[in-house]
Amino acid sequence: MYSSLRYLTVVGLCLLAAISQSVASPDPTPARLSLDAALSRAMEYNYAIQAAQRRVGIRAGEAEHAGRLFPSNPELELERADREAPDGSSTTDLGITLKQEIWMGNKGDLREEAANLRTKAARNELDFLRTSVAARTRRAFMRVLLAREAVRTAERVVELAERLQRYARRRKQAGEATRMEVNVAVIGLGRARAERVRAERDLTRARLTLAEILNIDPSRPLEPQGELQPVALNLPNTNTLVRRALDRRRDLAGSAQAVLAARKELRLANREIIPNLTIMGFYKEEESAEITGLGVSVPIPLFHYYSGEQAAAGERLQLAQVERDALMLQVRRETLQGIADYRAARRRVDLLNDDMLAAAEQNLRLTRVAFSEGKVGAPAITTAQDNLLNVRRTYLDALDELISAATALERATGGLIHMGQGVPKTDSREKS
Template structure:
């Protein structure tokens, strides 16, 4: 059974080495990435990301809508002739000016300004979302690089263990089966190293897609910060992007209600002009006032629709506040749990597991332990390091989620 496992591991290792030789080293970008700190990566993304440029164009468009909404209606110049025979014709030249009543212009401007507030808020929210994406991608790349270093160290230690077993097999002190086990452990470590190389390439590609440049995180990671008590985070969530945008939508719908009500009052048209009658051989002034009669259309349907959408926006605001509190609570709890686990593993487990492994390996070299004890100590040590790394990654991902939900101070490693 052990021989079969060794053969399988050898075949898989040979396949991986052949693929690596054929494909070359996995890289995320042809250019050599340069190491940057997190604030620099965030600044690059905010300057580069096309979603932010699109949001800026939407703001510019809504600013133009505000200007257009404040324009008054244009006058109308009309020319009218009655009769075709000379001496029996009446010619009228008149200027018609629509006059808006009921505060329509002010209500129209308020609606446009509400849309501008929504567009501006969307731009701010996208900036916060991009910033959170960069934080997540930055620490994902940093974690992938640490995972690659861990895999490299595992492979090197597996080689060290294989050398130690080979010496004891040559001395006839242990069975050749232990050498097969050591080769199998080394083959597993080689596969894990190849997987870690691929994950690092993917993580760097994501970070570079956000920043628009070939960048990589610096080696020194920021310590996991203390986010303070949960109630404070929940209060901050009420000023988060989703809640702010829901408030802007409510204000916009309320402006639509005012506009719909203003449109119930019909506009009048004032007419001034001059009329010439050939029979009278003279001109006379023309004055007129046209007032629509709201007999059939009082804009009641638009008013009811605007009121219904306002109630919908009120419910949406309540839902956004509840969701923000719930999601913030979940992210805060995930962060605290992952942070506490990472700190505990770093201070209480990893160092002890490493000491046990080194003592076990030295004891094996002197014949005090079996190689299975060495493998078990090695797995314990690297398992603890992998758990610490995963807990750190989980903490940073939860922190990035909080960045999307609530305005939190920028991290500066």
Template sequence: MFCTLDRPGTGRGRILLTALLLVLPSLALAQASVLTLDSALRTAWDNNPELAAARWGIDIAEGERIQAGVLPNPEVGWEMEDTRSGSQTTTVSVSQMFELGGKRGARLSLAGRDAELAALELERQRNVLRAEVFGAFQAAVQAQEGLQLAEESLRLSERGLQVVQGRVKAGSASPVEATRAQVQVSEVRLEQGRAEQALTVAYQQLAAATGASMAPFSRVEKASAETPAMPSRTQLLERLEQTPDMRLARLQIDQREAALDLARTQRVPDLTVSVGSQYSETDRERINVVGVSMPIPLFDRNQGNVLAAARRADQARDQRNGAELRLRSEVVQALAQWGTAAQEVQAFDRSILSSAQQAVEAATRGFERGKFSFLDVLDAQRTLVAARLQYLQAQAQQSEARARLERIFGDLSLASR
């Protein structure tokens, strides 16, 4: 379809141009109203404040590394002896402190460990964010399906109500059964309202995970690909040492050891050398002066800081062992949850849902023919609704288990290779 616009200066051209400007944002919003998992992850990488804060940590560590390698500044001194005119002695000197004991190298080593920690923390934060976005996205998908289930249950109940009302009018059913059907419809409508509220909450939580204050989408699109196969327990446990959490725990030991080395170097006093010139007005003579100074480590040998640094290193080793135990337990529990949920999903897919649906259809047809009471229809409907709810809960448990593992390993499609 082709159209032409009048010149913008004319009245018709201005009207068409204004209408076009109003329509274009709506079209763009309509195109962006469906959110996919990939787009949610990309948005989170760009907008999530926690991830942005972790990125700044790398620049902070780089600044500290630069500062750790800087040499001490020289000092300029001016001194006057005897303030009486004609008998003054003035000294101008320059002093430079020389660090001894390898302090500068120890600082650089510690700053290098801090930079590595910042990079690992960013990687760990990316895994945490990915797991949060994935979990929130799957929760939104489950909420959408829950609302669809409530709407289907409402249609099913309304159909049952119509059948009962028809039989009551025909005199082949008691008005009590119509009341029961009406109560069933009212209960399902309440469930639909709760499902709508749950969907709103799920959308808001997903928006917050991506760094948005409000949900800029109206629906999330479930991935068409099948759920990846559950990774083996042996495979994941073997890769546990390469996870950001374990690497972070090991690097924290190295960082504490570097801090201990730096504390030990502080026991060695620094040397200060000064050179200058002294002028005496009494003798009308200028002489050169040279000085050397060094603290005497008599009382303060940095013994307290050395002890504290040594115990922090021991603490980091225990924390590393604790992290390994915690992660191993988390992996085993998540795999067990995933396996149980996957079996339930398969059972529902194979027979339970189809059997429950057939039972509802058979009970409804039997009631229409007078073979069953409406209580049988209600029981079959409630069984179908309960089965669908359990099916959604099993899917949610499976998604939650996967999110728990991705929080540790990152993308499982990459971790399982």
């Protein structure tokens, strides 16, 4: 009995393991990820892109429906009637009618053209979304690299603060330092450790953000490869870049196609007053006589003038034109702002470079030496520690602004310019 129960338990566990493996399909993305691999992953698995692809499919289905040859399917009518003669005899009358509604006023073509334009607009919006997701992926990837560098710098600051605290305690035990000087070192170490905790938290957040964009289980380990080496982008003339951005932005092209679609729909609404014809052919047998013929039916636009549909279509056209003009203005503003933000961030990074951080660390070491020689006291230690923490934070903020500005400019220009981990890249389809 016991062995049978154990056997069933083992079998059950094996089945559960098999089910869990079949439900959770293995993810091919490695834990160590390059920037190119991350971009490829985002294009395939990002949920926003998948949703946009479904919207394109919906529009394509609507276009296929709009391209039908006739407004509706043919109708078949069957009739049967019994006829009684005065002499008491009876005969049966039979009738068959086939009806088909047909487009009038070129309404079928207008519907199909408008639907095709809506599909093209959706595809262009999808293309621009891919550009936006690529920029978000690049920003998230580089922010992980930046957060990782922030952890390393925080660990260096903690190491320096620990050395200073140990030295201050030894001097205090030797009677060469005061309690105030020891307290200053303890406070500095606490602040340094707090900075390290915040840096580790920011690294976790950056990894989670990247995992969300790439549609990766956030519990999985994710370690982007490479080091952050911001290189200056080679920007063309401002007016040239704005003009190329207007030509490049696929959402702007989609907006123009939406205007054309709304114009077709307005023409269609104006032609709805033209009724569709229904043609029919019939065959009847009455009193042993065969009757065949053709007929036409047409609705009379007596009570429904389609005025509401025409007014709504006119407003949709005006709305599409306003949205197109607003988007064009937005593209100009985003490009100009992106250029200004990037240039300012680039100058900040050039001024606040690694040498400045290294100098602040060296100042703290020199202060410790001077402290050991009795040349400085607690205020000098506090000043050196504050300076190191402030320089580190300012430098990291400048790098973060540079990443944000470069990726915002990438999106604003429709992917015309983008920054890599090393040498900046310009799309090969655009030449200066």
